[in-house]
Amino acid sequence: QVQLVESGGGLVQAGDSLRLSCAASVVTFRAYDMAWYRQAPGKEREFVARIRPNGFSTYNADSVKGRFTISRDNAKNTVTLHMNSLKPEDTAIYYCNAHFYNDDFWGQGTQVTVSS
Numbered sequence: 001q002v003q004l005v006e007s008g009g010g011l012v013q014a015g016d017s018l019r020l021s022c023a024a025s026v027v028t029f030r031a032y033d034m035a036w037y038r039q040a041p042g043k044e045r046e047f048v049a050r051i052r053p054n055g056f057s058t059y060n061a062d063s064v065k066g067r068f069t070i071s072r073d074n075a076k077n078t079v080t081l082h083m084n085s086l087k088p089e090d091t092a093i094y095y096c097n098a099h100f101y102n103d104d105f106w107g108q109g110t111q112v113t114v115s116s
Helices: none
Strands: 003-007 010-013 018-025 033-039 046-051 058-060 068-073 078-083 092-100 103-106 110-115
Touching: 003 092, 003 103, 018 033, 018 092, 018 110, 033 068, 033 078, 046 068, 046 078, 058 068
Parallel strands: 010 110
Antiparallel strands: 003 018, 018 078, 033 046, 033 092, 046 058, 068 078, 092 103, 092 110
16 A cells, blocks of 8 residues: 655745645555646646656656646655646646555645746
């Protein structure tokens, strides 16, 4: 079982930056693919960014390319989403995800609201 706790959400203005963190309580953290997803009101949850266990391979959704960066610290069991040039359409609940083979674990989510 993996427990994920997100933090760092809040209310910001368009163009601002924000950093989301996810702390994982699992001994084998370095074996997991880690990702961020988001869900806006009335919409389905969507992929934002993923980072492989090695910390070097990352993948971003087209909507956030050039603005968001995902990173991880395997020594601290954390994954971070650095968000720059935020837009009102980035408003959503952001969820941390841990994936290993057929298992997926989710955090409780953190709210990000971007005002125009």
